[in-house]
Amino acid sequence: MQGRLSIGDFSKMTHLSVKTLRHYHQTGLLEPAEIDPFSSYRYYATTQIPVAQTIRRFRDLGMPVREIADLLSSGDPDARGELIGRHLERLEAQLARTRDSVAALRRLLDPAASIDVERRRTFETTAAAIGETVAAPDVLDWYADAMTELQAALTAAGQPATGASGGLYDNELFTDERGRLVVYVPVAAPPRSGRVEPLVIPPTELAVTVHRGPHTDIDVTYGALGMWVDQHALTIAGPVHEIYLVGPRDTPDAAAWRTEIGWPIASTPSASETTVG
The missing domain is CATH 3.20.80.10 (Regulatory factor, effector binding domain)
Structure with a gap:
């Protein structure tokens, strides 16, 4: 069929490794459009490319696989917005912790730093x-x-x-x-x-x-x-x-x-x- 991609070609187009795609299939996050009943080869549709790229972006931001699955399966815009907002709050908290750690390290590395006792x-x-x-x-x-x-x-x-x-x-x-x-x-x-x-x-x-x-x-x-x-x-x-x-x-x-x-x-x-x- 037109738009039928092997797992290798789909991997190249989405920058998701074959191992990762197999894992996403096993977890139900991103299932192939078709599986050959004789060879068990996985084939993907070109329409799945944006979905795969969305998954990769959220994974790059550290969103758990389970939450990404909930996000993709939800037809409710408010529910999707809540999931994304919750993860953004986690990212902001992580960024704040990183800034705090950097500030502490700068104090530790500053030989001129001193305290009055x-x-x-x-x-x-x-x-x-x-x-x-x-x-x-x-x-x-x-x-x-x-x-x-x-x-x-x-x-x-x-x-x-x-x-x-x-x-x-x-x-x-x-x-x-x-x-x-x-x-x-x-x-x-x-x-x-x-x-x-x-x-x-x-x-x-x-x-x-x-x-x-x-x-x-x-x-x-x-x-x-x-x-x-x-x-x-x-x-x-x-x-x-x-x-x-x-x-x-x-x-x-x-x-x-x-x-x-x-x-x-x-x-x-x-x-x-x-x-x-």
Whole structure:
């Protein structure tokens, strides 16, 4: 018949390999127009060329085969638009992650990059807090829910914040990807409501720096602060303190965010002070 193409010719015209075309046949994504009953040769119609090229474009963009099949089989323009829109959102998220990684790498590769660190002894702080053991992948969602509950409890109790909100992160949260996390808001008279409980944070000796911008590369600041602590012969003692001077609850502009990171520290004993028992 006219427009009948062998799988080899169809491969050349669409830039899809024979192996790929066979796979698409097996999965039902792109079936041949005709299969010879005696030789089992696959033949394609010229009208399938645009379909094959559409599939290739979507695969180049990383769309899953199953979604492409749904897209091609749907006769509903709205449904097709929703499938394409959903995939475009994934691409945009991937692009954002790539940009964040590039920005972090530029910081790591810049020999002139530095941070300002100060040693600071904090005062005792009275706060309303929520603390739980959290898995590392759940930290952001847990934090958002906890802060919402905290703010609601403080509003109901008529207790205004006396300082910026903060968090205490146990070492296990970093080393074991699961550990205790406490978020708090300083207030004069902390209420008890739901998960909200009073908390007294004792005075602590900290090495403090400020991370500027989004939290996607906050690990770079953590690393730089850790090097400073090591270079000054200090040891880390206790949970990491974070104070959210400016954060997502204050402004959607991530470039304006300011997160204070404080590592509890203790001086490393000198050789003359070291004892062996």
